[in-house]
Amino acid sequence: KWNEQILKTRQSFYNYRYNYEKRKTFSTIIFTDRAIYRPGQTIYYKGIVIENDSSTRSIAKKYSTTLSFMDPNYQLITKVEHVTNEFGTFNGTLQIPQGLLNGNFQLTTPDGSISISVEEYKRPKFMAELKPFNGNYRLNDSVEVSGKGVAYSGPSISDAKVTYRVVRTPIWRGWWWMPYKQTSVEITNGKTITDENGEFKIKFKAIPDLSIKENDFTDFNYKVYVDITDINGETQSDSKSITIGYTSLIVDVDVPNILNSNEKKKYNIITNNLNGQKISASGKITISRLEDVQNFFRKRLWTKPDNFYYTKNDWKSKYSGNEYDGETDISKLKVLNKVFSYGFDSGKEEKFEIKDLSNWEPGRYVIEINSIDSFGKPVINKKFITVYSESSTILPFATQFWYASVKNEYQPGETAKFIVGSSYNNANLLYEVEHKSKIVYRKWLKISNQQTLIELPIEEKYRGNVSVHFKLISYNRVYSSDATLQVPYSNKELKITFETFRNKLLPGQQEEWRIKISGPKGEKVAAEMVATLYDKSLDALKANYWGFNVFPYDYMNLYLSPDLFSYQSSNQIIRNYKSYPEMPYQRYDALNWFGFYYYNNYYGYNRSADGKGSKRYRYAAKPAMAMAGEALEEKEVEASMISKSENKKNVQESDKAIADTTPNEQGIDSRTEGQANIDNVKARTNLNETAFFYPTLMTNENGEVIVKFTVPEALTTWKMLGFAHTQNLEYGLIDNELVTQKELMVIPNLPRFFRENDKMELSVKISNLSEKLLSGNAKIEFTDAITMKPVLGILEKNEDLKSFSVNKKGNTNVIWNISIPQGVNALSVKIVATAENFSDGEESVVPVMSNRMLVTESMPLPIRGNSSKTFEFKKLLESGNSSTLKSFKYTLEFTSNPAWYAVQALPYIMEYPYECSEQTFSRYYANSLATFIAGSSPKIKAVFDSWKNTPDSKALLSNLEKNQELKSVLLQETPWVLDAQDETQRKRNIGLLFDLNRMSNEMNVALKKLEKEQSANGGWPWFPGMPESRYITQHIVSGFGHLQKLKVVDYKNDDKIKTMVENGVDYLDKRIKDDYDYLLKHYTKEEMQKK
Known part of the structure; x- marks a missing residue:
């Protein structure tokens, strides 16, 4: 700046800013009841839609959005349409399908998403x-x-x-x-x-x-x-x-580096070990004044040289005012006098106060903390600080530019204070206020060897932070300081507190919470709250975190880059690169890390003398071989489990929310009258992982939310998460924990599945939380989870009853030796225990994996009407010779007209997705056949019409789905069930396919497209714009010939088809002749005969 004129050049400024246009956007925050699920379980979710513009955030009422459920491959599973309510929220449930790849699933909307995990896991106990x-x-x-x-x-x-x-x-x-x-x-x-x-x-x-x-x-x-x-x-x-x-103590004080002499505050004495843990130590804190230097120097822009070319006097005469050898290093200043001393013992007192600080002169000081660790080794720490006075105009020390902020966080209505100064005379200082990436205030200040106080009123619009910039240019050097003042959205904070809460409950007990929600000033508010209670042990697998941070916090985006006054130039005169010899690399055999590490990578460089890498090598060890019987065996187990479970819902823990169940008013009491009868002990069966998920809890006239629920019967810690907000987008979060337990607890460690013919020890822990030793009995029962009939022969010696004794506050275990039988799809395992007046039990369902593979062999039985024929199924006759084969089922399937199965393939051909010549002809082919079939018999058309008009009729069910006996192999999980589902879908589409009006239109469209895509030489390309394809042309021409053979079309009476077929045949004839001419030209007769 000169004479009120400002020079701005492109080299002077680097200006980066966000584009704050006044346009509306939306964002969606989604909450789920937990973060990890099993296949087949239900996801409970709630979303809140926020409307954003450049400066405000508000809820989006009556906003339509679509939530998509995506699998780990980001393939769509399902979509749900939602419209937000008066609080801008929506909620719903999603069922996780069986049989998909496990991993990270996504709940996405156009404006936001959340990731959840789907895994086959066991809950930690x-x-x-x-x-x-x-x-x-x-x-x-x-x-x-x-x-x-x-x-x-x-x-x-x-x-x-x-x-x-x-x-x-x-x-x-x-x-x-x-x-x-x-x-x-x-x-x-x-x-x-x-x-x-x-x-x-x-x-x-x-x-x-x-x-x-x-x-x-x-x-x-x-x-x-x-x-x-x-x-x-x-x-x-x-x-x-x-x-x-080699040292064991760290000492420090949290006195700020720039200290206001008007500040009255106690500071922490920090005595920690090397791990940051507090330990007791004694020592002494001293603060000493450092000398004032009247001459100030400009800092070096480059590092100090190892050897000086100039002497100090020569440097001073040539470059006066520039640093020579550490003149700006505060640690080299001379210590004048001690101004403060304090002896401390951090075990007794952890804070200290600097007395008479207001009487200290502005300047630079050094704090020295002396102590001795527990092994007698001295520990010393030094800290340099600058003391200033906001009420004085005296600079703390001579400097080109000085800046200090009285504090960093403010509320609207307060006044921010800054101290700026310079030892230059008549220095021009530019003061700017930045908000939302715009300079909203600018002022030039004149400073002469002093400091001055600048005040900035904090307005309501500054919520979300405001930044200040100070810039001073002197002697071709730019000095600047920037700061962001924190102005939080304290007016948007809700206070959420529990008025009633018990942190210990009995399994199955009813409970009621009262939660108070208050506004920023403690006033009553009308708020909507979402709350969940889930098993905290799941956080060990994947933690569930609810966050909400929608209000924009701005940070400085405008910067000054002072490169206008710099000039650099260099040239390399001699290039003499000498390469180092290449180092040989040795490779070693790698251990098999069972899927965790597959590659050994070695990287190397051939370096030249200038330090630039010129060559790069990469060696990768071959993937380790899978250990026999490991991963392969596990895969077979999964397949076997799928094939032997009849009802998947019976072999998984139910995840239905407790809000949809009828609670037991009394819960499960751990005490019984007198000595409990072990056969009458009620086992815990409701082992849900989510106790409740309430998406729309509303405050009452007292500003309270009432939460009523029945806690599930699992023995665990339950974690509660809650989020509440108002229509003005005031919000708050809360969390809490409770435990379900009993004095006597049965804690089995059941596997995720059994396997047929397994022999194993089943261990059950029994815990005693009472204040006395308990002796009693434990009993185990096995029931077929499908038929609910007892399964005998599992226990060794049929010893279902075991005695135990457990000390107070102790644990013991009871072990049964079991053998898993064949032919059972799932076992219900019930374990109960009684001791004096206490009892407990738990019942779970465990699937049983078959150690056999289901093999289906079939034989066609073609036979004409009004005739008889004998067939011999040799494989079935020979099956009795096998010692391991066991026949499962013999099925005879009959249809009077096998063409019915061919008809079901027509919709698939019809729905080819691409617009290539091949698939265009396939659509024409399918419609032509359908028209011919529909017109051949009124009875056939009547059946098709009935399918179209009654899509849910049993006539539409696949032959496989109508066979109830196949349920025992879990059709939904087996590969052939997909074929069955396709078969059903095909039947459902056939009714639509055989609509005469639709068929006629589709045929004409396909025929016109084929005519358009045929080239002048008679050939068809695969896609438009490609060269003609001999294969595609043969496919289309032979297809027309097939339809002619079936008498579906008569191309001799259809000029369009006749022209296309004849041109196509001419093209194919020419291609065949070209091939023949090529052979004559390049091969002898003997060579052609060999080919």
Whole structure:
């Protein structure tokens, strides 16, 4: 700027901005009851649609949207149409289909989406937990690690096996660290068991890597891996890291680097170990004044040279005012006098206050914290700060440009304060306010060797942040400072609190919550709330997170790039590149990682002397071979399960929301009158993973939401998530947890499936939460889940009743030896236990996999009417010779006219999707046949009309679907069921196919298209624009000939068809002659005979 004129050049500014046009967009946020599901379960969802413009957000009422359910391959499963209500929301349910690839599924709308996981999983029953590392350690110390196993239902995991290993990795602290030889090494491993409280302790020696030189900046990370196996066989894992070095204490204070002398505040004293854990330490904090430097220097734009060409005096005479050797380094300033001293003991007091700060002179100070770690090693930390006074015009130190913000967060109605200054005389300072990527205020300030206070009133429109820019140019150098002031949407925050909540319930117990929803100022509001309660153990597989952040927060987007005053130029005179010799690479055999790691990749470069990579090598090891009997066997198990289950709904845990069930008013009481009769113990069967999902809970006249539900009977921790919003888009989130448990609990660890002829130990854990030892009996029962009849012979020696004894607050297990029989599709396993006045039980259904493969052999039986014929099924006669083959079913299928099956293929041909010549002719072919069939007999046409008018009639059902006996092989999952479904769909489409008006129109359209696509030489291309195809032309011409043979068409009496066929034949004749001429030209008679 000069004489009120501003020079702006393209080289001066880099201006990046968002386009805030006034146009409306929409966004959709979707909530689901949980984040992971099994195939066949139900997804409960709710969406809220937000209308966005450049500055505001509001709900979109009466907004039409489509929610699409997509599989992991992003193929559409189904669509649901929705219209939002007065609160801008919609909700619904989706059924996850069976038989699809598991993985990440998507619920998408045009304006937003959410991802959920679909997997075949088992719910964890407990969690392994390593506690934070407390205490002070250094290298070569013995480190103690403690952990615990805790069931989601509350009991400790006692007497469990614990295996552990410790892995060491070096760490280099500081910006200069080099990741040299960061090799992980396992330094120890071992086993232990948990005590009666589920706790365990591990000790290991923190052995350093002696090949790394000892210094204060080298630490080692020791990662502890733990696997806990419960007495009923379930295993859970955890890991935690501890950092140990040659020093064991970190000391600091949270005094800001720029400190306002008017501020009265207590600051934290930080004494942590290397893992960030608080430890007690004593020491001393001193603050000293640093010297004032009257001359100020411009910082170097490049790094300091190793050797100086100029002496300091020469430099000063030539380049006065520019830094020579660290003059701008605050750590090199001389310490004048001590102004503050404080002795601390962080174990007794964690904060301190700087007394008489308002009397301090503006300037630069150094804070020094001195302490001694528990091993007697001194620990020192220095921190440099600048103290300023907002009521003074004196700069804290001589500088080209000085900036400080009194605070960073404001509310509308407050005034933001900034301190800016410069030691230059008559410096021009540009002050700008940026909002929504626009400069809304600009002012030039004149500053002369002082600082000044600038105030900015924070207006309501500044919610979502406002930015300020300060720029000063002096002596060809640009000095600038930018800051974003936080102005949150505090006026949109709802306060949600529980007025009634119990964190422990009995399984099956009814409960009622009262939730209070208040506005930003505590006022009553009319709000809509969505709430879910689901099994928290699912979060161990995939956590469910509800977030809502729709209001825009702006950050600075306008920048100044001061490259106008720079000039660089260089030329390379001599090029002498010498290549290093290439290094040989060795390859080693790779271990089989069972599907987790398939490739070993090695990368190398051939470097030249200039450091530029010139060649690149990549070696990849071959994929590891699959271990026999591993993945292949698992695949066969899945196929067998599919083929042997009759009713899929009976072999999976129901996921129907509790809101749709009739609750048991009394729940399940854990106490019974006197000694419980074990045969009358009611087993828990409602093991739903979602307790409820209420999408549209409304506040009453008191601003409360009432939630009534019956908790399922699973013993676990339940996680509640809630989101509420008003029509003004005020919103709030809440979460909570509760536990369902009993004094005596039966906790089976059933497999996901059994397999025929399996022999196994079935372990059941029994937990005692009471204050006394309990002795009692446990009983197991097996029932055919399809017929509900008892299944005998499973238990060894038929010992269904076992006695047990379990200590107070302890666990024990009961084991049955079982053998899975053949011929049972699914087993209902009921396990109950009684002890004194306590009882519990659980009943689950487990599918039984067949260890056999279903093979279907067929033989056609063609026979003419009014005749008899004998057929011999040799494969069936010879089946008795096999020791492993077992006949399953013999079916005789009969139809009086096999042509009926051919008719069903016509709609498929009709619906070819592409507009190529081949498929165009197929559509003509199908319509011609259909017209001929429909016109050949009035009775046939009458049947087709009935199919069209009654699409749900049993006459439309596939022959396979009408066969009820095939249900035992789960038609919905087998490959041939897709054929059956296609067969049904074809029959349903036949009625539409045989509409005479439609057929006539389709024939004419196809014929005109064929005529148009035929080339002048008589040939047809595959697609328009392509060269003529001999194959396609043969296909079309022979097709017309077939229709002529069937007397469907008579091309001799149809000029269009006659012309097309004759031209096509001429084209084919010419192509055949061309082939013959080519053979005569290039081959002898003997060579042609060999061909």
